[in-house]
Each structure stands twice: as C-alpha cells, then as structure tokens.
Amino acid sequence: DQQVKQNSPSLSVQEGRISILNCDYTNSMFDYFLWYKKYPAEGPTFLISISSIKDKNEDGRFTVFLNKSAKHLSLHIVPSQPGDSAVYFCAASAGGAGSYQLTFGKGTKLSVIP
C-alpha cells in the first residue's frame, strides 16, 4: 500500500516556465512533508519542507503548497531552469508520533528544456 503517491513519472517544461510537481498521500498521521531533488547516481538533496500547520512555504524559486483536506501537496518551481532537471521525490513523516522515518513517493522526473 503506497502511502505517498507521485502519479506523474515524468514532466517536461520549457525553460522560464513554471514546473508543478504533485504528490498525494493517504496517511492522515503525516504531519511533515519534504521535497528532495535527486540526480542520477547521487543521494537526494533536501529542497524544501512544510509542516501540516501551514499551507504554503516559499524559498526562492521553490514554493510548496499543502492542501490537508485533499491530502495533496505540490512543488512549484518558477522560473524553471535547465539545472532543475532531475528526479523529485516527495516524502512525508509522522514526526509527532516520535518517529522520524520518511516515506517516499516514487519520484517525478523533471526535464527542463532550454
């Protein structure tokens, strides 16, 4: 049973445009969400996170939106740059329960076309 779902395996966006990566979750105990970026043969790099008490968090070109009622979050990258081309993983944790384990989605491969 996949608790974190990224239904789009890939996404192509023109340079300068907005990239929107989506993530859905099923576990209502999740209260902290993270986005990671991963290049081939490298470990994931932390991008941005959001707590369930917020609905938006912004850091430079990256903004994460959380819709708790829909159990949905999204990562917006604007403007998109060729260097943003990578696999993006959504992750969630139920940290309030004392566990810091992360549950990952399968990832979305973003290609930014120059």
Next chain:
Amino acid sequence: GAVVSQHPSRVICKSGTSVKIECRSLDFQATTMFWYRQFPKKSLMLMATSNEGSKATYEQGVEKDKFLINHASLTLSTLTVTSAHPEDSSFYICSARMGDRNIQYFGAGTRLSVL
C-alpha cells in the same frame, strides 16, 4: 547545509564476500541515521533506522543478520552486507537526521555490484 559523506561510492565484489559501507555526518552530530536501498525506477526503500549506541531497528523483510548496522558514534554509521549475492546488487543510500529537525540529509549513495 549539512553534509553527509558516504564511502565508497561504488564497489564491485565477488559473491560470498562482505562489503562495508560508511556513512559520516561531517559537520553535525546525527542522533539518528537511516539506511535506504533504491531499486531501478523505484522509490527509496527504508531498510533500517540506526540510533547511536543502540541496536538498529530493521524494517519488515530486511534480514538483520545479512545487513549489519553499527552506529558507533554520533557521526558514523556503517552498513555491512554480509555474504553478498548478486541479488544484493543495488544502490544503497544513507541519511542522517540533525538535531530535532525532521529533515534527513543524504549521502551520495553506494552502487554495489555483486558478481
């Protein structure tokens, strides 16, 4: 940002041998470290959670006698794949949690190929 170093980045070994992978937090103390395995085109699969000075907690289906984890200090955890077989070939990634923040910082991963 927090830096996690993982070594080696790639290892090729013969079937039946053991391989040790090191994970170090370079600029912070990690009370908890995690070991993941990634299959091609799949998500990261948590293998075990390692706390300094105590036994690791393994996820269901992960053989603790095969994947030995030692977390000897607040900056070092090791994963030893014992008696490796070709089906153990995979990409292994460690991560470390810094302080009370619920963010994990990842190493660069180790590509293990068992012949």
